Amino acid sequence: MLDAAVATFARRGYRAASMDEIAEVAGVSKPLVYLYLNSKEELFSAVIRRESAALVAAVRAAVEPGGAADRQLWSGLKGFFTYTAEHPDSWAVLHQQARTQGEPFVREVAAMRAGLTDFVTGLIAAAAREAGCDTELAEREVAGLAHALVGAAESLAEWANTATAGPATAPPSARETAATLMNFAWTGLGRLMVGDRWTPGEN
Amino acid sequence: MLDAAVATFARRGYRAASMDEIAEVAGVSKPLVYLYLNSKEELFSAVIRRESAALVAAVRAAVEPGGAADRQLWSGLKGFFTYTAEHPDSWAVLHQQARTQGEPFVREVAAMRAGLTDFVTGLIAAAAREAGCDTELAEREVAGLAHALVGAAESLAEWANTATAGPATAPPSARETAATLMNFAWTGLGRLMVGDRWTPGEN
Amino acid sequence: MLDAAVATFARRGYRAASMDEIAEVAGVSKPLVYLYLNSKEELFSAVIRRESAALVAAVRAAVEPGGAADRQLWSGLKGFFTYTAEHPDSWAVLHQQARTQGEPFVREVAAMRAGLTDFVTGLIAAAAREAGCDTELAEREVAGLAHALVGAAESLAEWANTATAGPATAPPSARETAATLMNFAWTGLGRLMVGDRWTPGEN
Amino acid sequence: MLDAAVATFARRGYRAASMDEIAEVAGVSKPLVYLYLNSKEELFSAVIRRESAALVAAVRAAVEPGGAADRQLWSGLKGFFTYTAEHPDSWAVLHQQARTQGEPFVREVAAMRAGLTDFVTGLIAAAAREAGCDTELAEREVAGLAHALVGAAESLAEWANTATAGPATAPPSARETAATLMNFAWTGLGRLMVGDRWTPGEN
């Protein structure tokens, strides 16, 4: 039943998905949906919670614990892109729908996102320690960097899922996507920690 | 009239925004809206086209032509973040609404996005040439990198707009945000071009 | 089970009371309610019949048989007001709900009411005989008088039950209410029987 | 449109009347009903207010001002019974539906009823003065008497309307009904004022 809701919300969007359609996709009657999940709002919340938990669990399970920061990030990203590739509807609901449907929902998905961002923030800090970073990175800057990285990941996930456009080319694998992002981000972060930063001139 | 539509779509979302409210915000009668823009769908399309064009124009105007690749990217990013900060409704419609409302609209916004991504792709290629890059970067990889950069930018733009949560801290300025992203991305890209890439082991 | 129905119908009204709530108040499952009382309609009918019978029985038990007509009316009224005060839900169902829910039910409660009205009619006739009434009262007029008396009683019963508004004043006792009505009605009826009637002029 | 609502509410009751049916009876579409009267609740309130006002206006117009108390009561009652006979639906909504549908509505109709009861209370007091009443009637008792009278009137009104059962006999005219009530009540009230009251023995 939740599966049907995920599929329908992903395909139509929260507002456009009707309880009628969800019930039909689930192969049950509408009142049954209301019996278990009391309203459209609660149903959507339940969906968000379940899919958030599944995504976080997938990432957590993928991370190789105890390794170097870059290995951890790498394995986490692979887990992330694997999950988003294998559960595109789940990802579409979390990334596209939940974030755009106002208050009860944004908060729920923001909490999950904060968990991931914190994880990345921790990794960046750990990497800084590992590198014996001399320049103390401002907390806000680290948050910004973590945000940029998570945002880039989210964006790549969506891109990988949406890039069904070119029918000839297969969508990039999770491994490829993760490698692209590591290359994009990690070397730069490494240089940053040793003080090699890009600076504009006066404007 | 389009302004009213932008404001309303941003505040309510495409489905939840009613033509009644749009007409009221615009200070005209509903039939007038239908006279000029024949349906809700066309109205939304018109909004997307106008806001897309405005965003692209803002970025284009900001870019310093003929300079080095990094200067061009830097100035473009400043233009981008300036626009999104000054026109949050416009950005919300493009980034949050248009992308999540299914077919007629995703295509329109995807076209605009492709324009920006192509611009970035060109810059990365130019940078590669400037660096006398020996390793030929695969076209697909460049596309992936450009996508990651654009995605990170979008994500940061949304973050900067949404981070009104902490009432103490002012939202980061467009300049700050652009600098964060340059630091995050550009050094890494530079290293990448001289062959200094991050590679996983065997998994 | 019927008790639960009485309480629920009184509180919510016939239409607003749900079988779910009735079953819950009764502490049984809904199918059990359907097993014993086959539908909401039959359930309500059964309730009306039981409460009607109880009210009539209470009045009948209260009447002192064989006494003078006024004593009989007095004792009957006391019984009536005592019952309505002690069983407000029962009275609410009979007076407010059953009478307003259309055909199957109005008939049932009308039958009970007819019983009471007939009783009063008989008393008025008896009083007329006792008074050696010379003027023959038209049957229809007697019926009208009986109806007025019963209506006044009903109205006072509701008033006594509803007058919880003034928190300082206790609701009038059954005895008080009955006395008010006797004073209101009986002396007038007595005069009427000896021909002392109120007559309008020509209009 | 309000007429259609009155008819439908009277026939079906508040809950059982559907907005669909009301719209159909009114010969308009359902959204139009919602355009003018925003919800079922507001529609019912509007109906109650309009019908209350009409009833009060009818009674007020009927009362011969400046006459003796009994003439005033007589003329008022005639007006009342004339109205209820000529507008049975209006009376049914006020008397049967509004009073039994819980809070927003009972208050509205109670206000109207209080107006009528006050009028009658005033008349009884005036009659007492006219009669040079020696025994001071307790205020509460007068209220009770007024309540009994109004209740009797309401009851008779309903009876007169419902007595369509006997197809042979025509329903009593407003004049007849008013006369019955005057005979029932006024002589008794008169005696009461000169101290001729009915008293029970010791129980």
Add this chain to the structure above:
DNA sequence: AATGAATGAGAATTCATTCAT
């Protein structure tokens, strides 16, 4: 003797859209 699980039918309410003017 009793119920957990399920549904068909219908209720209030909203909205994109269109005429007649």
Add this chain to the structure above:
DNA sequence: AATGAATGAATTCTCATTCAT
């Protein structure tokens, strides 16, 4: 050039009622 008035078609949600066990 502009609108007041009106509606067909959904949408969310509820409820009396029934099986299979």
